[in-house]
Amino acid sequence: MQFNVFKDFFNPKFELFLRDLKINEDFLEMLIYTPLAGGKRLRPFIIFSIGKELGIEQEILERVGFAVEIFHSGSLIHDDLPSIDDDRLRRGKKTHHVKFGEDNAILTGDYSMLLPVKILNSLPVNSEISKKIVALWIDCSLNVVLGEYLDVKMNKVPNKELLKDIYILKTAALFKFCFAAPFILKDQKYDEPEKIGTDFGISFQLLDDIKDEISSSEVLGKTPGKDKKQNKLTILKFVSLNEAKKTAKEIYFNSLKRVSILGLKETSQELRSIFDLIEIS
Amino acid sequence: MQFNVFKDFFNPKFELFLRDLKINEDFLEMLIYTPLAGGKRLRPFIIFSIGKELGIEQEILERVGFAVEIFHSGSLIHDDLPSIDDDRLRRGKKTHHVKFGEDNAILTGDYSMLLPVKILNSLPVNSEISKKIVALWIDCSLNVVLGEYLDVKMNKVPNKELLKDIYILKTAALFKFCFAAPFILKDQKYDEPEKIGTDFGISFQLLDDIKDEISSSEVLGKTPGKDKKQNKLTILKFVSLNEAKKTAKEIYFNSLKRVSILGLKETSQELRSIFDLIEIS
Numbered sequence: 001m002q003f004n005v006f007k008d009f010f011n012p013k014f015e016l017f018l019r020d021l022k023i024n025e026d027f028l029e030m031l032i033y034t035p036l037a038g039g040k041r042l043r044p045f046i047i048f049s050i051g052k053e054l055g056i057e058q059e060i061l062e063r064v065g066f067a068v069e070i071f072h073s074g075s076l077i078h079d080d081l082p083s084i085d086d087d088r089l090r091r092g093k094k095t096h097h098v099k100f101g102e103d104n105a106i107l108t109g110d111y112s113m114l115l116p117v118k119i120l121n122s123l124p125v126n127s128e129i130s131k132k133i134v135a136l137w138i139d140c141s142l143n144v145v146l147g148e149y150l151d152v153k154m155n156k157v158p159n160k161e162l163l164k165d166i167y168i169l170k171t172a173a174l175f176k177f178c179f180a181a182p183f184i185l186k187d188q189k190y191d192e193p194e195k196i197g198t199d200f201g202i203s204f205q206l207l208d209d210i211k212d213e214i215s216s217s218e219v220l221g222k223t224p225g226k227d228k229k230q231n232k233l234t235i236l237k238f239v240s241l242n243e244a245k246k247t248a249k250e251i252y253f254n255s256l257k258r259v260s261i262l263g264l265k266e267t268s269q270e271l272r273s274i275f276d277l278i279e280i281s
Numbered sequence: 282m283q284f285n286v287f288k289d290f291f292n293p294k295f296e297l298f299l300r301d302l303k304i305n306e307d308f309l310e311m312l313i314y315t316p317l318a319g320g321k322r323l324r325p326f327i328i329f330s331i332g333k334e335l336g337i338e339q340e341i342l343e344r345v346g347f348a349v350e351i352f353h354s355g356s357l358i359h360d361d362l363p364s365i366d367d368d369r370l371r372r373g374k375k376t377h378h379v380k381f382g383e384d385n386a387i388l389t390g391d392y393s394m395l396l397p398v399k400i401l402n403s404l405p406v407n408s409e410i411s412k413k414i415v416a417l418w419i420d421c422s423l424n425v426v427l428g429e430y431l432d433v434k435m436n437k438v439p440n441k442e443l444l445k446d447i448y449i450l451k452t453a454a455l456f457k458f459c460f461a462a463p464f465i466l467k468d469q470k471y472d473e474p475e476k477i478g479t480d481f482g483i484s485f486q487l488l489d490d491i492k493d494e495i496s497s498s499e500v501l502g503k504t505p506g507k508d509k510k511q512n513k514l515t516i517l518k519f520v521s522l523n524e525a526k527k528t529a530k531e532i533y534f535n536s537l538k539r540v541s542i543l544g545l546k547e548t549s550q551e552l553r554s555i556f557d558l559i560e561i562s
Contacts, residue, residue: 027430078391083383102364103433106387110359110394110426117398118419127408134415138399145391149308152384 001052003274006045010065011036017066030100030108031115034073038091042204042274043068043178049267050193050259051182060123064181067116067137068174074112075144077105084152113141125185132184136177136194143173151233160238164202171208172201192262200255200271206248207278209234213241282333284555287326291346292317298347311381311389312396315354319372323485323555324349324459330548331474331540332463341404345462348397348418349455355393356425358386365433394422406466413465417458417475424454432514441519445483452489453482473543481536481552487529488559490515494522 001009018032044065051061080087080095081102088098097105120133147170154162179197183190213236235244252275260268282290299313325346332342361368361376362383369379378386401414428451435443460478464471494517516525533556541549 024427024431026434027427075391078387081384081387084387103362104430106359106362106365107426107430107433110356110391111423111430113391113395114398114419114423114426117395117415118423121412121415121419127412131402131408131411134398134402138395138402142392142395142399145388145395146305146308149385149388149392150305152388153307 001048001270003042003045003270003277006048007041010041010044010048010062013062014066014069017062018070027108027111030096030104031111033099034077034090034096034108034112035069037093039069039072041065041069043072043174045274046175046178046197046200046271047181049270050179050264051185053264053267054182054186054188056182056185060125060185061182063119063123064133064185067119068178070112070119071116071141071144072174074109074115075148077109077112079148081105084148113145116141123185129184129187133181136180136184136190140173140177143169147171147173155233158233158237163233163235163238166233167202167205168198171205172198175201175204192258196255196258196262199251199258203248203251203255206235206244206251209236210241210244210248211278282329282551284323284326284551284558287329288322291322291325291329291343294343295347295350298343299351308389308392311377311385312392314380315358315371315377315389315393316350318374320350320353322346322350324353324455326555327456327459327478327481327552328462330551331460331545332466334545334548335463335467335469337463337466341406341466342463344400344404345414345466348400349459351393351400352397352422352425353455355390355396356429358390358393360429362386365429394426397422404466410465410468414462417461417465417471421454421458424450428452428454436514439514439518444514444516444519447514448483448486449479452486453479456482456485473539477536477539477543480532480539484529484532484536487516487525487532490517491522491525491529492559 015032015036018035019028021028021031023031044062047065047068048058048061051064052058076090077096079085080090081097087095089095093099095105096108100108116137117134120137121130123130123133125133147166147168150162150166151170154166176194176197179193179200180190183193212234235247239247256268256271259271296313296317299316300309302309302312304312325343328346328349329339329342332345333339357371358377360366361371362378368376370376374380376386377389381389397418398415401418402411404411404414406414428447428449431443431447432451435447457475457478460474460481461471464474493515516528520528537549537552540552
């Protein structure tokens with residue numbers, strides 16, 4: 001499946017899954033707000049692309065994708081809070097705390113960050129595989145939180161070395177999971193997929209920084225140039241736009257090559273199509 | 282072991298465990314602040330008491346106890362935030378956000394609520410048991426968050442029926458886990474322990490409400506009468522102090538009886554000793 005049609009395939013299933021959760025009705029409305037507010041669904045796309053090529057059952061891949069998207073939304077809800085990034089607009093809509101209040105945003109974020117563990121721990125797979133998936137997941141989700149902490153902290157004292165750690169923890173951790181999870185489900189070794197996922201994630205964050213620098217409001221759905229305005233620490237504080245583009249492309253295409261070497265030719269091509277869509281030059 | 286000496290046994294081990302976590306040094310300082318700020322250690326005491334009588338290895342019980350205490354601290358850090366309970370004092374010390382700032386309190390809370398999954402998923406037990414422990418754990422931790430949401434919400438519209446739900450979700454969920462976890466570790470049925478834990482938790486919350494109403498500052502380590510001042514919804518909004526005491530005692534002692542019926546005579550006596558220490562009349 002191509003990236004540009006994946007969203008239309010994924011979103012209806014995701015919405016059904018969310019609306020079917022057995023929790024307090026008012027809370028559910030708050031829980032589904034951010035996951036359903038949009039988003040590229042890049043992370044579940046990666047899981048699907050690799051998982052399909054490995055021959056994993058679609059229903060399992062869906063659930064893993066839901067888990068990642070729910071967590072990602074939860075971490076965005078917290079990042080957007082006034083005491084952290086103070087964002088009022090996300091994916092073209094009001095951020096969670098603007099819509100529901102800070103107290104509710106904190107608790108919805110908590111729930112969204114915990115719920116994926118339940119989803120991943122109850123996949124219809126044997127308990128050995130289940131344990132491995134949860135182990136990798138919880139490490140990645142803890143790293144996302146730690147990365148956000150470093151991000152908040154290092155904005156006060158810019159440091160290029162730390163920036164790489166932030167990229168690895170805050171963004172690349174989830175990609176690492178997405179690349180490795182299908183291999184765990186297939187009961188295969190997953191150290192190389194983890195490494196590829198990390199590199200892919202780093203290049204994705206670089207591309208995101210670059211896009212934020214050059215894009216217009218319509219494309220982003222968030223305040224453009226905001227990172228710069230907030231004096232937010234990105235790679236562009238240390239290198240030129242051209243240099244950043246060059247580095248991002250190199251890492252991105254090197255990841256695709258390694259995906260191909262793992263035998264996933266189709267995935268490699270599908271990931272290539274993403275790059276064309278988020279073209280930055 | 283008696284409850285009054287358990288803290289001195291548990292705390293040094295807990296501190297060692299926390300300080301040994303392999304994470305960023307500054308973040309670690311924030312992570313250990315609330316767990317080491319005090320607390321009765323009632324939840325790990327229950328796990329120990331039941332687990333020892335069932336013959337579970339001590340090191341495993343310790344880790345389960347650490348997990349519960351870390352999560353409990355994380356949820357307190359979020360509850361204390363200005364947009365939720367706005368507490369500035371907890372266990373006689375500054376609350377987390379007063380000490381480290383709101384941004385750090387949010388992220389430390391996130392980490393503390395996720396970390397227990399890692400601890401419980403890596404216990405040295407077989408993967409079937411591991412999966413069961415994580416499944417019960419994640420349900421209980423999600424319920425704590427949902428209970429806090431209802432608590433925040435229902436303070437605006439008091440409702441006695443909802444109060445019971447709040448007690449069950451916000452407080453009793455963790456007790457349910459503490460009562461059931463040792464039985465899971467022993468690979469035994471755990472539905473009755475879950476029920477006893479829930480009832481025990483409800484009675485504990487009632488006792489806590491009653492204590493808050495009648496205690497002095499030294500005993501509580503938090504602003505006394507604060508619940509009332511904030512117009513916080515507790516059982517005392519609906520029944521008299523005497524009636525609340527009577528109900529709390531009845532549920533508490535009924536739980537102990539059922540613990541005894543399960544064959545845990547020693548545990549039943551140890552839990553009895555807790556009641557004598559938190560005597561409320």
